Amino acid sequence: MKRIASILAATTMLVTPAAAEMLDVEKDELKFGFIKLTDMAPLAVAYEKGYFEDEGLFVTLEAQANWKVLLDGVISGTLDGAHMLAGQPLAATIGFGTEAHIITPFSMDLNGNGITVSNEIWAQMKEHIPHDADGKPIHPISAAALKPVVEKYKDEGKPFNMGMVFPVSTHNYELRYWLAAGGLEPGFYSPENVTGQIGADVLLSVTPPPQMPATMEAGTIYGYCVGEPWNQQAVFKGIGVPVITDYELWKNNPEKVFGLSAEFQQE
Numbered sequence: 001m002k003r004i005a006s007i008l009a010a011t012t013m014l015v016t017p018a019a020a021e022m023l024d025v026e027k028d029e030l031k032f033g034f035i036k037l038t039d040m041a042p043l044a045v046a047y048e049k050g051y052f053e054d055e056g057l058f059v060t061l062e063a064q065a066n067w068k069v070l071l072d073g074v075i076s077g078t079l080d081g082a083h084m085l086a087g088q089p090l091a092a093t094i095g096f097g098t099e100a101h102i103i104t105p106f107s108m109d110l111n112g113n114g115i116t117v118s119n120e121i122w123a124q125m126k127e128h129i130p131h132d133a134d135g136k137p138i139h140p141i142s143a144a145a146l147k148p149v150v151e152k153y154k155d156e157g158k159p160f161n162m163g164m165v166f167p168v169s170t171h172n173y174e175l176r177y178w179l180a181a182g183g184l185e186p187g188f189y190s191p192e193n194v195t196g197q198i199g200a201d202v203l204l205s206v207t208p209p210p211q212m213p214a215t216m217e218a219g220t221i222y223g224y225c226v227g228e229p230w231n232q233q234a235v236f237k238g239i240g241v242p243v244i245t246d247y248e249l250w251k252n253n254p255e256k257v258f259g260l261s262a263e264f265q266q267e
Helices: 002-012 038-048 067-076 087-094 119-128 147-155 170-181 209-217 230-237 262-266
Strands: 029-034 058-063 081-085 102-110 113-118 161-164 203-206 223-227 240-245 254-261
Touching (some): 029 038, 038 102, 067 081, 067 087, 067 102, 081 087, 087 102, 102 262, 113 119, 113 170, 113 209, 119 147, 119 240, 161 170, 161 209, 170 203, 170 223, 209 230, 223 230, 230 240
Parallel strands (some): 029 058, 161 223
Antiparallel strands (some): 113 223
């Protein structure tokens, strides 16, 4: 329990180095996992500013390939804790996917996601988007502008693919909500079919966040919902256009948490 208090103090900066009291923690060498996203910043800041060491903790931060690998690492104990999707502790604890009792002592951020489409799709959407007096698209942009594009692809016998980061991620929920609100069927799940693509107009599949821009550039997906910096990365590379943020879809949604196993906490 003492080490949990130390992690909380370090990552939320509840104490200053001058006021910090070194705790006699049960384990002082820790390895934390993260995905390459802007919202892992609390861990990076605590590491770079020496806040972990102020609390008597010697922490290694290790990037993970994807959210499943990260979760498996926490469950197996190869990671002592990790930057997690808000839905992962809940899903794991109730047995959706890999079953394990995962807990979270604090939230790392709210919002921070966006939906981006490729330049090719954006060009086809633009004629269906309302514009202001200066000729600029009016935001937020509805998926109703995407519907004629998806229907055109369907008529041509082409599947319309988009990416999200994990089945229990807010990205999945936000992208589905945006599509459905615009008149597009995002698909649904069943006990026998967990692809989430039953009856879908738009086929959603999992792509790790850092791979989103390259996967879209390759034409495997036509757009995606992901956290920063991967929407802006599409802008910088000149391959895509962000059309809406999740703040416009779900104000102050829970996004990332710090997760660890209940077993680790009890020890």
